[in-house]
Amino acid sequence: MPVGVYIGVVSAIFTAVVTEVYCHRYLAHHAFRIRPVPARLMDLYFRVIVGTDPESWAAVHRVHHRHADTPLDPHSPVLRHPLTIVAGTPYLFAVAKRKLPANQPAAPGVWALRALLVTFYAVTCGPLQVPIMLSVHLVCYMGLGGLINTVGHLYGSKPHPAFPGYDLPLLAIPLLGHGYHNSHHAHPAAPRTGRLDPVWPLLRLGAMLGQIELDGHQPSRRRRPACCDASVSLG
Numbered sequence: 001m002p003v004g005v006y007i008g009v010v011s012a013i014f015t016a017v018v019t020e021v022y023c024h025r026y027l028a029h030h031a032f033r034i035r036p037v038p039a040r041l042m043d044l045y046f047r048v049i050v051g052t053d054p055e056s057w058a059a060v061h062r063v064h065h066r067h068a069d070t071p072l073d074p075h076s077p078v079l080r081h082p083l084t085i086v087a088g089t090p091y092l093f094a095v096a097k098r099k100l101p102a103n104q105p106a107a108p109g110v111w112a113l114r115a116l117l118v119t120f121y122a123v124t125c126g127p128l129q130v131p132i133m134l135s136v137h138l139v140c141y142m143g144l145g146g147l148i149n150t151v152g153h154l155y156g157s158k159p160h161p162a163f164p165g166y167d168l169p170l171l172a173i174p175l176l177g178h179g180y181h182n183s184h185h186a187h188p189a190a191p192r193t194g195r196l197d198p199v200w201p202l203l204r205l206g207a208m209l210g211q212i213e214l215d216g217h218q219p220s221r222r223r224r225p226a227c228c229d230a231s232v233s234l235g
């Protein structure tokens with residue numbers, strides 16, 4: 001199999017994890033604090049690789065939380081055909097972004113870094129591997145985002161009936177913790193979405209290394225209803 005396929009898959013997974021940790025849990029929901037250096041590194045990585053700004057990603061996601069599964073939801077699979085969400089999340093994101101206040105456009109340095117990366121891959125892996133790597137990366141990264149937005153709102157159980165979405169713990173690992181999507185809508189600021197949340201060990205590692213502050217961001221055990229075991233920080 002061409003090496004570009006492996007690089008594309010690995011870079012898509014890494015980019016999805018950066019999106020989940022930095023844009024989703026940190027920027028959109030303030031589930032924890034990140035030290036300035038790793039925060040800047042993830043910010044730059046997201047701008048270079050994804051091609052948009054993290055603040056817009058977080059703003060569009062907050063619109064989703066505020067209006068989930070209503071006509072104002074940017075990407076509801078309840079109101080649109082699920083395949084439209086799986087394949088069209090980037091387009092729907094762009095449409096939603098246009099309705100929000102504009103953030104800073106990409107700096108020239110971002111474009112220079114992009115060009116440097118493509119040149120690096122072309123030199124080290126061969127020019128033919130670049131389009132393969134880019135195609136695999138785009139399909140995997142966008143497909144994963146589309147699956148989270150689709151599966152999380154269509155299939156599973158509803159431990160929090162008053163909130164949108166469903167829990168499907170079997171898919172918690174491939175969906176980066178969004179197998180607990182109903183629990184996430186009920187507790188958006190919880191740093192851990194559920195027991196099988198694969199991002200949680202990374203956050204714990206970041207906390208052990210002193211780069212992430214989880215303390216003070218964990219919901220109180222006493223205030224937590226019994227049904228909410230899935231989406232808390234159990235340590």
Ligand SMILES: [Zn+2]
Pocket residue numbers: 064068152153165181185
């Ligand atoms: Zn949702």
Ligand SMILES: [Zn+2]
Pocket residue numbers: 024028029061065184188
């Ligand atoms: Zn969220």
